[in-house]
Amino acid sequence: MSTICFAQDIDIKPKNVSDTILNSKRTLRFSDPFNEERIMQKLFPGKLYHLPDKNTFVSWTCKTCKPAPFPDVNGVEGDQMFPYTNGVATRLLANIDYSDSKENKFKIIAFNHSVHDEDGLQTGRFSGGLLGLAKFAKNGKIWEMKSFQPAVAAFGAFAQCPTPKIVEIGEDQFAFTLSHINGGAGGPYEGYLYLVAGFDGKYQIIMEVPAYHLTNVASINWSGSYKVVDDTTKKHFRDIIIKTNGTFNKEAKAEDEFEATLPQEIAEMAKTKTKFDFEIERRFSFKGKFYKMVDKPTVKFSNVK
Numbered sequence: 001m002s003t004i005c006f007a008q009d010i011d012i013k014p015k016n017v018s019d020t021i022l023n024s025k026r027t028l029r030f031s032d033p034f035n036e037e038r039i040m041q042k043l044f045p046g047k048l049y050h051l052p053d054k055n056t057f058v059s060w061t062c063k064t065c066k067p068a069p070f071p072d073v074n075g076v077e078g079d080q081m082f083p084y085t086n087g088v089a090t091r092l093l094a095n096i097d098y099s100d101s102k103e104n105k106f107k108i109i110a111f112n113h114s115v116h117d118e119d120g121l122q123t124g125r126f127s128g129g130l131l132g133l134a135k136f137a138k139n140g141k142i143w144e145m146k147s148f149q150p151a152v153a154a155f156g157a158f159a160q161c162p163t164p165k166i167v168e169i170g171e172d173q174f175a176f177t178l179s180h181i182n183g184g185a186g187g188p189y190e191g192y193l194y195l196v197a198g199f200d201g202k203y204q205i206i207m208e209v210p211a212y213h214l215t216n217v218a219s220i221n222w223s224g225s226y227k228v229v230d231d232t233t234k235k236h237f238r239d240i241i242i243k244t245n246g247t248f249n250k251e252a253k254a255e256d257e258f259e260a261t262l263p264q265e266i267a268e269m270a271k272t273k274t275k276f277d278f279e280i281e282r283r284f285s286f287k288g289k290f291y292k293m294v295d296k297p298t299v300k301f302s303n304v305k
Helices: 036-043 251-257 264-272
Strands: 029-031 047-051 054-062 068-070 080-082 088-099 105-115 129-139 142-149 166-170 173-182 189-199 202-215 220-229 240-249 276-286 289-301
Touching: 036 054, 036 088, 047 289, 088 129, 166 189, 166 220, 173 251, 189 220, 202 240, 202 276, 240 251, 240 264, 264 276, 264 289
Parallel strands: 202 289
Antiparallel strands: 029 142, 047 054, 054 088, 068 080, 088 105, 105 129, 129 142, 166 173, 173 189, 189 202, 202 220, 220 240, 240 276, 276 289
8 A cells, every 4th residue: 555645835925014114214123032033024024935855935025115236256147136026045054153352242133035936936146145134132131123224135046055154343333244156057166255334424345356266166265354453552354364266277277168267466377387376365354345455466386286
């Protein structure tokens, strides 16, 4: 005797919500325990779905909202108009804890928005996941929302924003790094480092570092790391050192389906040598409203053949 089970299809439909959902001055207070999923539903009161493989999201639409443009760092399909007219799927991206020098406790809840999909999927090679942020401060046993920005910018591939990492860039001044990596099928996957911080009353991109990662190429690869310069003469927006470590192997070029563009600092060495490791160091300093590279990059070579 055999039993055949048929999976029940889930009809995913976005719930219509008020345009007050986009009000950055909304208030939200609650006591412990801190429940990220409950907070997501408070901020984006759509319909909650729990699909297999930890695919949990809130599906919503706002018929009275006026969509506004937000940059997608992929730069392929233009800005994202949010809220999406066909509905929005909002997912939890990160719950970040941190404290300042006075031991005040904070939490940042990061959200990922993507276009509503009836199957609960996230699609589009060059469509980033749209990042949203909510900041909470703890007062006794009460958590209070201090800032709320439903959308900042879109990063990543297939509508999936990379997880933001918190970094202190000044005295009790915190920002987020996002490592964005994307590329065409079979070709180089190029990575950029982005820094998002509160500036001029809103979270925005204040640094873009190209050539931060390169993968999916046999003849060359590199990865980056960053460090904030411990400079007490700068209270805020301290300089940031970017180091890129990689390897080059000319003999492996035959395996490459597509050719990668070499960093300018190693291009000459690659013309005359077969193999080498390299480290490129760049320094970025805050100028006006954005971090810009200062001085010339330095490069070190090793294991040269």
